[in-house]
Amino acid sequence: MIRLQDKHEYEVETADATMYLFGDLVFDKDAYTITYRDEAGDLAGCTTAITCRGDEVSIHRTGPYQTELIMEKGRRHSCLYSTEYGDVLMGVYAENIDSHMAETGGYLEFAYTIDFDGDFVSRNTLHLTVKETF
Numbered sequence: 001m002i003r004l005q006d007k008h009e010y011e012v013e014t015a016d017a018t019m020y021l022f023g024d025l026v027f028d029k030d031a032y033t034i035t036y037r038d039e040a041g042d043l044a045g046c047t048t049a050i051t052c053r054g055d056e057v058s059i060h061r062t063g064p065y066q067t068e069l070i071m072e073k074g075r076r077h078s079c080l081y082s083t084e085y086g087d088v089l090m091g092v093y094a095e096n097i098d099s100h101m102a103e104t105g106g107y108l109e110f111a112y113t114i115d116f117d118g119d120f121v122s123r124n125t126l127h128l129t130v131k132e133t134f
Contacts, residue, residue, distance in 0.1 A: 091115040
């Protein structure tokens with residue numbers, strides 16, 4: 001079971017949500033990947049894979065909206081983000097990445113900012129908690 005909590009802080013408002021999802025946790029040498037499928041909302045039909053390797057997190061989304069985000073603590077990356085209106089190239093800067101994951105579960109939390117052409121858009125926090133279910 002995956003509990004996903006996200007928070008988006010914009011200049012004039014804040015939005016947050018909590019979702020509970022079924023998914024997989026797979027370890028591979030020095031990294032692990034959390035994979036889940038969105039069944040409702042704007043991302044319904046998308047499969048998201050979040051891979052954590054040290055101070056780097058990548059988010060790969062397939063389905064109706066395809067995305068490839070790379071977040072590396074202390075570095076800005078240009079990433080392609082797919083929306084219903086088309087693809088957007090945005091800057092992503094990871095402020096913090098905190099991971100405590102074992103084969104039976106744990107958590108991953110990361111904070112990052114998004115900009116378009118260097119103009120601030122939002123400050124975001126994503127917290128994933130993974131628990132083994134039977």
